[in-house]
Amino acid sequence: MSVTEMFSYVQGFLSADQDIREDIRKVVQVLEQTAREILTVLQSVHQPSGFKDIPSKCLKARELFCTVRNHTGELKTKFPVEQYYRYHEHWRFVLQRLAFLAAFVVYLESESLVTREEVAKILAIEVNREKGFHLDVEDYLAGVLIMASELSRLAVNSVTAGDYGRPLRISNFINELDSGFRLLNLKNDPLRKRYDGLKYDVKKIEEVVYDLSIRGLAKEQEAVGDK
Amino acid sequence: MSKREDDGCARKRKTEAGYKSEACMNPDSPVIAAFKVFQQELDTKHDKHERLVKISRDVTIESKRTIFLLHRVTSVPDVEEILSEADVKLDGVRQKIGQIAEELRGEDLHQFHRAFTPGIQEYVEAVSFHHFIRHRTLMSLEEINARLVFMRENKGEGEVAWTGPSVLTFQITPIDYLLGVADLTGELMRMCISSVGNGDIDTPFQLSGFLRQIHDGFSYIGNTGPYEVSKKLHTLRQSLGKVEDACYTLRVRGSEIPKHMLADVFSSRAATHVDPDEPMV
Numbered sequence: 001m002s003v004t005e006m007f008s009y010v011q012g013f014l015s016a017d018q019d020i021r022e023d024i025r026k027v028v029q030v031l032e033q034t035a036r037e038i039l040t041v042l043q044s045v046h047q048p049s050g051f052k053d054i055p056s057k058c059l060k061a062r063e064l065f066c067t068v069r070n071h072t073g074e075l076k077t078k079f080p081v082e083q084y085y086r087y088h089e090h091w092r093f094v095l096q097r098l099a100f101l102a103a104f105v106v107y108l109e110s111e112s113l114v115t116r117e118e119v120a121k122i123l124a125i126e127v128n129r130e131k132g133f134h135l136d137v138e139d140y141l142a143g144v145l146i147m148a149s150e151l152s153r154l155a156v157n158s159v160t161a162g163d164y165g166r167p168l169r170i171s172n173f174i175n176e177l178d179s180g181f182r183l184l185n186l187k188n189d190p191l192r193k194r195y196d197g198l199k200y201d202v203k204k205i206e207e208v209v210y211d212l213s214i215r216g217l218a219k220e221q222e223a224v225g226d227k
Numbered sequence: 228m229s230k231r232e233d234d235g236c237a238r239k240r241k242t243e244a245g246y247k248s249e250a251c252m253n254p255d256s257p258v259i260a261a262f263k264v265f266q267q268e269l270d271t272k273h274d275k276h277e278r279l280v281k282i283s284r285d286v287t288i289e290s291k292r293t294i295f296l297l298h299r300v301t302s303v304p305d306v307e308e309i310l311s312e313a314d315v316k317l318d319g320v321r322q323k324i325g326q327i328a329e330e331l332r333g334e335d336l337h338q339f340h341r342a343f344t345p346g347i348q349e350y351v352e353a354v355s356f357h358h359f360i361r362h363r364t365l366m367s368l369e370e371i372n373a374r375l376v377f378m379r380e381n382k383g384e385g386e387v388a389w390t391g392p393s394v395l396t397f398q399i400t401p402i403d404y405l406l407g408v409a410d411l412t413g414e415l416m417r418m419c420i421s422s423v424g425n426g427d428i429d430t431p432f433q434l435s436g437f438l439r440q441i442h443d444g445f446s447y448i449g450n451t452g453p454y455e456v457s458k459k460l461h462t463l464r465q466s467l468g469k470v471e472d473a474c475y476t477l478r479v480r481g482s483e484i485p486k487h488m489l490a491d492v493f494s495s496r497a498a499t500h501v502d503p504d505e506p507m508v
């Protein structure tokens with residue numbers, strides 16, 4: 001094979017690769033748009049009026065997730081499934097956002113941590129790599145960490161809105177998350193960087209809980225029981 | 228005073244948090260159970276990554292040594308001897324790449340690509356350099372990949388025993404190939420200069436023709452390739468420039484200067500190769 005032939009072969013490979021990336025980018029753009037819409041719906045829970053109709057907001061968000069499922073279905077068709085990690089960078093960000101949104105909705109509904117299986121189901125993707133387009137464990141964890149900062153904000157705003165019980169529940173939940181993350185041996189990667197921010201969220205919520213406790217606003221006595 | 232108050236509350240908060248996290252650490256908690264699974268999954272992945280990095284480093288070192296060995300062909304009479312010695316070394320490198328293939332069995336090649344790409348590029352450089360010295364052509368991607376097929380016997384390593392012999396292949400990505408070839412041009416430039424130092428007049432012209440072809444190929448790809456390719460294109464231009472300058476000098480002054488003095492024109496360190504028996508002009 002001559003040098004010229006070799007290079008035109010490689011060039012052919014490269015342009016095919018670029019076409020795939022172009023297709024992926026288009027779908028990811030739509031996904032990002034939908035993710036922003038969901039976020040807007042959920043952001044309104046921080047409004048004083050929003051606390052009352054959290055269930056209806058969650059319902060609306062769940063409806064929007066239907067659109068997400070269509071788009072993820074479309075995304076799957078854009079590239080060979082065994083090359084997931086080759087193009088991973090393109091949808092990594094949006095998948096983390098979507099994992100966060102799914103986790104947030106589930107938390108608002110049931111005050112529990114969403115499992116990776118549940119997120120995968122909400123987004124209509126797989127959990128295991130072998131089965132196809134899947135949710136990488138690091139992306140799931142990153143989504144959970146984004147939710148933690150959102151919850152610390154929610155704790156502050158729920159006090160403003162006069163809901164004094166919620167910060168205590170959030171505090172318990174975040175503490176549990178924190179001890180969960182402590183179990184992981186993270187490398188010096190983006191996930192680790194994001195995890196380093198978790199302690200500030202924990203601190204923030206504890207300050208809120210403290211403020212409530214010394215003023216006797218906390219209804220649940222066991223949180224301050226050791227005093 | 229307010230500071231003391233702050234200190235007080237900080238301490239209290241600490242104990243409270245400590246108490247809480249302890250309470251949450253009970254292994255029955257679904258969150259903790261879930262994170263234990265994640266811990267395992269992440270650890271397995273990181274371990275594999277580390278192993279691959281280590282193999283890749285070994286591949287890099289051995290490939291570099293092979294390239295150094297191959298650079299000696301310009302100064303020894305028996306080229307074939309060195310080529311076969313390099314062949315043995317490259318076989319060793321291929322064994323190591325076999326280990327990479329083993330690690331990647333059933334995995335997504337691209338998930339761990341970053342761990343072993345430096346080693347693979349270096350291997351491409353070494354093996355194509357070897358090929359060039361022997362055949363004076365560019366080794367194609369298929370030829371390289373064809374040699375990366377491994378037969379694995381059922382080895383009782385105490386780990387998962389695979390049933391029967393199996394065929395493992397390792398596919399070098401076109402991008403790794405491209406980057407390896409770009410590195411090859413640097414080696415060819417060095418070879419050109421040192422062969423001039425040894426009074427070899429033909430090789431530089433062959434090399435400049437070959438390098439020009441590669442350069443044209445890279446220009447054809449241009450900026451459609453990844454970022455690293457365009458970075459290497461710059462170095463490639465420099466190498467090509469040096470080789471072309473060398474050929475130019477050979478043409479212009481080759482007829483004037485005695486062959487053994489050409490060495491001084493290109494590099495002073497090559498002067499040691501000048502035969503002391505010949506009379507200096």
